[in-house]
Amino acid sequence: MLLTVKMMKPFYTLQEGNELKLVFAYQYFSVVKGDEVYQFIPVESNEIRINLKTKQIENLTDIFVFQRGTRIFRVPLFQLLQISDLLEHLQAIAQFYIQQIQSEEEEEAMNEEITNLELQNLYRLIDKALLEGDRDLFMELTEKLKTEEAAQ
Structure with missing residues (x-):
């Protein structure tokens, strides 16, 4: 049939x-x-x-x-x-x-990748502040990092 x-x-x-x-x-x-x-x-x-x-x-x-x-x-x-x-x-x-x-799904994956890149950049800026001995910038960036990580 x-x-x-x-x-x-x-x-x-x-x-x-x-x-x-x-x-x-x-x-x-x-x-x-x-x-x-x-x-x-x-x-x-x-x-x-x-x-x-x-x-x-x-x-x-x-x-x-x-x-x-x-x-x-x-x-x-x-x-x-x-x-x-x-x-x-x-x-x-x-x-x-x-x-x-x-x-x-593609948009979600792209947003995730952007967030990861932003965090990596923040880590690099923190490393740079440490190398240059810029305590104020280091404190500001680590505070921002805490805020970013809490948001995720």
């Missing part, structure tokens, strides 16, 4: 930290099985949770239910991913959020 996603629009998306929840409702998610269109019905699971850091889907065992008239079929999310093009649709939806997380 091969399926293709006909339409997939989350009813809403919710980002909580590194987790992205895509919540689906009636008429927002449909698949084609054979020549027939089946509509998603939220009787069991209604969301897909994606870890934005690992890019992994976290609720693979959740059951999704689709209906056409009186016919219904249930399929676990992991199987739906194997027998359909669902992953391509999820990647398109999640890409913006993944890039946002990566940008935040």
Whole structure:
């Protein structure tokens, strides 16, 4: 049984930290099985949770239910991913959020590096004050160093 996603629009998306929840409702998610269109019905699971850091889907065992008239079929999310093009649709939806997380991580790493460089410079200035015997500058810089280290 091969399926293709006909339409997939989350009813809403919710980002909580590194987790992205895509919540689906009636008429927002449909698949084609054979020549027939089946509509998603939220009787069991209604969301897909994606870890934005690992890019992994976290609720693979959740059951999704689709209906056409009186016919219904249930399929676990992991199987739906194997027998359909669902992953391509999820990647398109999640890409913006993944890039946002990566940008935040890059900015955090850069800020950390800047802080480390500033501390190294402060240590060098303290060493220079010691070498030159500048007690006032040494006291001022060590006080600043204490403040910087306490802030971290």
